[in-house]
Amino acid sequence: MTTNNTTLPDIEQLTRLANQLFTALPCDGSLLNAGVHAASPQATTAAAESGKLTQLASLAERHIEPPVETAELNKLLANYGTVSRSSAPSNTLTTAPSFYFLDAAQQQQALSTVELTVKSASQTLSPQSAATADLDKVTGLSSLAGQHVELPAETLELHKLLASHATVNRSGIPSNPVAETAANPTFYFLDAQQHPHRDLNTLGLVSSHAAFDVHAVRRDFPILRERVNGQPLAWLDNAATTQKPQVVIDRISEFYSHENSNIHRAAHELAARATDAYEKARKTVANFLHASSPEEIVFVRGSTEAINLVAKSWGQQNIGKDDEIVITWLEHHANIVPWKQLCDVTGAVLRVAPVDDNGQVLLDEYTRLLNPRTKLVSFTQVSNALGTITPAQEMIELAHRVGAKVLLDAAQSVSHLSVDVQALNCDWLVFSGHKIFGPTGIGVLYGKAEILEATQPWQGGGNMIEDVTFERIIYQPAPARFEAGTGNIADAVGLGTALEYLQRIGVPNVARYEHELLGYAIEALRGINGLRLIGTAAEKTSVLSFVLKGHSTEDVGAALNKAGIAVRSGHHCAQPILRRFGLESTVRPSLAFYNTYEEIDRLVSVVRQVQAGQIGFY
Numbered sequence: 001m002t003t004n005n006t007t008l009p010d011i012e013q014l015t016r017l018a019n020q021l022f023t024a025l026p027c028d029g030s031l032l033n034a035g036v037h038a039a040s041p042q043a044t045t046a047a048a049e050s051g052k053l054t055q056l057a058s059l060a061e062r063h064i065e066p067p068v069e070t071a072e073l074n075k076l077l078a079n080y081g082t083v084s085r086s087s088a089p090s091n092t093l094t095t096a097p098s099f100y101f102l103d104a105a106q107q108q109q110a111l112s113t114v115e116l117t118v119k120s121a122s123q124t125l126s127p128q129s130a131a132t133a134d135l136d137k138v139t140g141l142s143s144l145a146g147q148h149v150e151l152p153a154e155t156l157e158l159h160k161l162l163a164s165h166a167t168v169n170r171s172g173i174p175s176n177p178v179a180e181t182a183a184n185p186t187f188y189f190l191d192a193q194q195h196p197h198r199d200l201n202t203l204g205l206v207s208s209h210a211a212f213d214v215h216a217v218r219r220d221f222p223i224l225r226e227r228v229n230g231q232p233l234a235w236l237d238n239a240a241t242t243q244k245p246q247v248v249i250d251r252i253s254e255f256y257s258h259e260n261s262n263i264h265r266a267a268h269e270l271a272a273r274a275t276d277a278y279e280k281a282r283k284t285v286a287n288f289l290h291a292s293s294p295e296e297i298v299f300v301r302g303s304t305e306a307i308n309l310v311a312k313s314w315g316q317q318n319i320g321k322d323d324e325i326v327i328t329w330l331e332h333h334a335n336i337v338p339w340k341q342l343c344d345v346t347g348a349v350l351r352v353a354p355v356d357d358n359g360q361v362l363l364d365e366y367t368r369l370l371n372p373r374t375k376l377v378s379f380t381q382v383s384n385a386l387g388t389i390t391p392a393q394e395m396i397e398l399a400h401r402v403g404a405k406v407l408l409d410a411a412q413s414v415s416h417l418s419v420d421v422q423a424l425n426c427d428w429l430v431f432s433g434h435k436i437f438g439p440t441g442i443g444v445l446y447g448k449a450e451i452l453e454a455t456q457p458w459q460g461g462g463n464m465i466e467d468v469t470f471e472r473i474i475y476q477p478a479p480a481r482f483e484a485g486t487g488n489i490a491d492a493v494g495l496g497t498a499l500e501y502l503q504r505i506g507v508p509n510v511a512r513y514e515h516e517l518l519g520y521a522i523e524a525l526r527g528i529n530g531l532r533l534i535g536t537a538a539e540k541t542s543v544l545s546f547v548l549k550g551h552s553t554e555d556v557g558a559a560l561n562k563a564g565i566a567v568r569s570g571h572h573c574a575q576p577i578l579r580r581f582g583l584e585s586t587v588r589p590s591l592a593f594y595n596t597y598e599e600i601d602r603l604v605s606v607v608r609q610v611q612a613g614q615i616g617f618y
């Protein structure tokens with residue numbers, strides 16, 4: 001993480017632009033020869049952004065005379081931090097503490113850079129845009145180039161190019177190449193001839209919809225460019241957590257750079273900005289879930305905390321001795337332990353709906369468990385261990401018929417399926433931000449307004465009260481009454497951005513792509529001798545649990561890790577369902593929309609080699 005000196009152009013922004021610019025140039029700098037406009041080999045093969053950068057380079061090149069000025073420009077940019085092409089970002093901030101201290105000459109240079117920036121900005125841009133924060137950042141680089149730009153028209157062109165490449169707008173979401181592509185969903189789709197996997201037609205797995213351009217999506221996720229054990233990272237551990245797109249990373253950085261404050265109570269500008277951002281995120285979540293109002297959205301730490309909140313507030317207030325709570329065998333420990341604890345405290349009874357050998361809830365058995373003593377049903381929409389999609393709407397309807405309330409655990413579903421709480425008619429729904437391309441430490445409890453209003457809070461403290469005396473306490477209405485203390489403000493804002501990002505791509509598009517990818521993976525894994533797939537429900541998503549005869553799940557996981565492929569091996573915090581299949585652990589690759597057919601091919605190839613005894617494990 002770099003640190004900004006507020007009087008200088010934004011270092012990270014500048015570094016990114018500079019590195020993009022120089023990556024697009026040939027290594028020998030030959031493009032900088034006046035009059036040479038041909039793109040470098042890297043630039044011509046690179047994606048659309050790279051094309052823009054080449055344009056930018058060619059604009060700059062007309063005004064830079066080699067070699068002295070190029071070297072100087074390079075030096076200046078290097079001062080702001082460089083990212084080495086071959087490895088992880090390295091910059092002077094991490095390697096040289098003396099970077100923080102300027103000598104007199106450097107101070108002068110920094111000041112004149114800022115002066116030039118301001119002059120160049122005021123000459124070429126409207127007063128309104130000159131006032132924005134983006135301008136400071138954009139002009140950071142353009143001022144360097146601006147030393148060589150003579151014509152206002154060309155400066156403007158340069159600004160336009162830079163602005164279209166990366167700007168941060170204080171009042172809203174950062175807009176940058178990622179945001180731009182995400183804002184333009186057609187960017188993510190290929191025409192019929194361009195399906196990302198050659199063999200799918202023959203397998204009959206291709207839908208008639210425009211193919212999803214997974215490589216366009218992958219460019220939004222910087223971590224997917226990592227190498228692990230010398231191999232490109234294949235992140236197939238999405239049921240545990242998902243990776244974050246650049247827009248989310250930028251949004252959190254933007255929050256801490258320009259908006260950070262505690263929320264709701266202060267009289268100052270930053271409190272207003274932080275409060276606006278936080279409440280906007282709440283609206284985004286409400287919109288994403290089709291809730292009837294943002295007041296139905298409570299920010300919590302994650303699914304686990306959300307379930308505990310319901311168990312320890314509504315549960316303790318409404319469940320008594322001999323009442324019954326129904327869950328299913330598919331549940332994650334987070335949807336077992338709080339209910340078992342509640343039963344232990346209240347004398348209520350925990351009932352568990354069984355599943356068949358494919359991992360599907362036996363609906364008849366489930367229905368038989370429901371009766372007037374059933375006060376609560378809590379079940380998962382997608383099993384984290386098997387990938388089974390439960391018939392949630394039907395199960396909710398059946399539970400309501402006996403007067404039970406229903407909590408739906410959507411931790412594994414929201415990133416794969418469209419979820420509409422009003423259509424489902426669940427009473428509560430929970431999910432975690434980190435499983436849906438958002439930050440860790442933030443999650444959501446949706447609750448019907450009338451239920452939240454009728455529920456006493458779980459935790460007490462600041463933020464959740466309207467008035468306090470030593471004699472009595474008046475609570476805020478929901479959702480504030482459930483958000484005691486200072487919450488995870490920045491990550492709530494980051495979660496809002498993640499949901500907006502996913503909405504721009506479109507959850508139905510994601511679902512369609514993942515369905516094809518999962519079908520391909522199931523077929524491929526089924527072809528491996530001694531491999532047993534665990535969880536073969538007709539309706540399933542994302543998860544591919546398996547065991548391999550003669551090999552421990554740890555060994556298979558280790559062999560995959562050696563090949564740069566991240567999967568989970570273990571009990572997946574769902575021991576009862578694995579034991580239902582006679583197992584203590586499985587290997588669990590799990591997919592997201594940024595995974596590719598090539599990654600599945602790599603997975604299958606390594607498992608085949610393990611099975612054939614061709615590779616060691618550690």
Ligand code: PLP
Pocket residue numbers: 239240301302303304305332334335380382383384409411412432573
């Ligand atoms: N429910 C399900 C179905 C899960 O898969 C998980 C996590 O894997 C959880 C709940 C708990 O989520 P968290 O650890 O984010 O609170």
